[in-house]
Amino acid sequence: MTALALAALLAGCAVGPDYVRPAMELPQAYKEDGPWKVAAPGQIDSNQRWWEAYRDPFLNDLIDQANAANQNIRQAEAQYRQAQATAQIARASLWPTIGAAGAASRAQTNTNGTQRLADNYSVGLNAAWEADIWGRIRRGAEAGDAGAQASAASLAAARLSIQATLAQDYLQLRVADLQKDLYRRTVEAYTRSFQLTSYQYEAGTALRSDVAQAETQLRSAQAQLIDLDATRNQLEHAIAILVGRAPAAFTLQALPAATADTGGMALDGNALRLQASLPQIPTGLPSDLLERRPDIANAERLAAAANANIGVARAAYFPTLTLSASGGYNSVAFSQLFDTPSRVWSLGAALAATIFDGGARSARNDQAVAAYDAAVAQYKQTVLGGLQEVEDNLSTLRVLDQESAVQAQAVQAAQLSERLALSQYQAGTATYLSVATAQATALTNQRNAVTLLGRQLVASVALIKATGGGWHAGQAEPLASQPAAR
Numbered sequence: 001m002t003a004l005a006l007a008a009l010l011a012g013c014a015v016g017p018d019y020v021r022p023a024m025e026l027p028q029a030y031k032e033d034g035p036w037k038v039a040a041p042g043q044i045d046s047n048q049r050w051w052e053a054y055r056d057p058f059l060n061d062l063i064d065q066a067n068a069a070n071q072n073i074r075q076a077e078a079q080y081r082q083a084q085a086t087a088q089i090a091r092a093s094l095w096p097t098i099g100a101a102g103a104a105s106r107a108q109t110n111t112n113g114t115q116r117l118a119d120n121y122s123v124g125l126n127a128a129w130e131a132d133i134w135g136r137i138r139r140g141a142e143a144g145d146a147g148a149q150a151s152a153a154s155l156a157a158a159r160l161s162i163q164a165t166l167a168q169d170y171l172q173l174r175v176a177d178l179q180k181d182l183y184r185r186t187v188e189a190y191t192r193s194f195q196l197t198s199y200q201y202e203a204g205t206a207l208r209s210d211v212a213q214a215e216t217q218l219r220s221a222q223a224q225l226i227d228l229d230a231t232r233n234q235l236e237h238a239i240a241i242l243v244g245r246a247p248a249a250f251t252l253q254a255l256p257a258a259t260a261d262t263g264g265m266a267l268d269g270n271a272l273r274l275q276a277s278l279p280q281i282p283t284g285l286p287s288d289l290l291e292r293r294p295d296i297a298n299a300e301r302l303a304a305a306a307n308a309n310i311g312v313a314r315a316a317y318f319p320t321l322t323l324s325a326s327g328g329y330n331s332v333a334f335s336q337l338f339d340t341p342s343r344v345w346s347l348g349a350a351l352a353a354t355i356f357d358g359g360a361r362s363a364r365n366d367q368a369v370a371a372y373d374a375a376v377a378q379y380k381q382t383v384l385g386g387l388q389e390v391e392d393n394l395s396t397l398r399v400l401d402q403e404s405a406v407q408a409q410a411v412q413a414a415q416l417s418e419r420l421a422l423s424q425y426q427a428g429t430a431t432y433l434s435v436a437t438a439q440a441t442a443l444t445n446q447r448n449a450v451t452l453l454g455r456q457l458v459a460s461v462a463l464i465k466a467t468g469g470g471w472h473a474g475q476a477e478p479l480a481s482q483p484a485a486r
Helices: 001-011 050-054 059-067 072-094 137-201 208-242 285-293 295-317 361-426 432-466
Strands: 098-110 115-131 321-329 345-353
Touching: 050 059, 050 137, 050 432, 059 072, 059 137, 059 208, 059 432, 072 137, 137 208, 137 295, 137 432, 208 432, 285 295, 285 361, 361 432
Parallel strands: none
Antiparallel strands: 098 115, 115 321, 321 345
């Protein structure tokens, strides 16, 4: 009974503060409101891959490739395994260390002038265990486990960052395809206008300035079409790196004309249709970010590790008790090594304490407390940053949703104005300047509509990333939560 009571006392004694998650005052809801907040949560869930909400098979395939081959993800995975091993090393100190030894020697001795040549043989086991009276080892194991959990969250953050960046690059590339298609059709229309003015000039019914104006518009549109290749090529190269391939070995084909997928997104008059569709994104509550954002979980686990290190530092003020035992056989004749008279054993206990260290222990304690305070501040700043990212993207989506509706009306009005101006010019009741102005206005509004579509898609990905992409902190449990030895 006495031994059990002593064991219970030792197990419950651990210097240093017990960890409590740093408190933060979080709002009850986000400032921004919108229809995407009440969407079905099944679209973005830890059991479903969030990018599938865009319903684009090309995007799904690319992210699968990135998950398997991206070098930054592989680096984060290796660092996570390293953190797991570090935590296991810390937990191993809770158990006794047992070793085995065997020796054989031949030596000549001189005793009172008498020389003697003799052999000696020994074999045995030895064990040592530090009684963790003050919890130094347990606090170290606690810090190691928290560090492994933080590394797991870092891995999730790295994976989510790569996935989101890839999704944004891919969607922007598809928007560039839409822009190229817009300019391709614009070049065809401007070519017809240039031919019309040329015929009318040759017939004497148009001015030379009309021909020059039509050619200027045509060449300008051709130049802008060529310029879009640079943007698309850079995005394609970035995607290649994200999926772990060299740019020279990767090609992403442009969208085919008149895509049959009616579930995608298209602008009025566009010959191309995006495979991707803009999903509704449930954001949950601000408090959900504490569990669903891997960077916040990482910062919180680092604070827990820093708190445990305070206990490690304070345990240095107390003595350490080490228990040791050994047993085996020792004999001058190998044939008699395992006989009963050759048995040897020993039991021991050592108590050691530091009396004076010039203030080193106090400095280490202050260092651990300061590190914890810094970790708490970093955790709170990460939470605030996460709230800002969600609010920013909610606001962006709300504004872009309203803007795109108005922009669609502007596109329709500009296209009508272009058709009327061209008809009036052909009828001889308007100058070509009116046609050129209407065409430029129509192109600008269509280009703005495509740009708005790209911004909506990019902001939607950013919002999914800001809300954690369906990840949950419970997925960061390392080492199967092994029980600590007492």
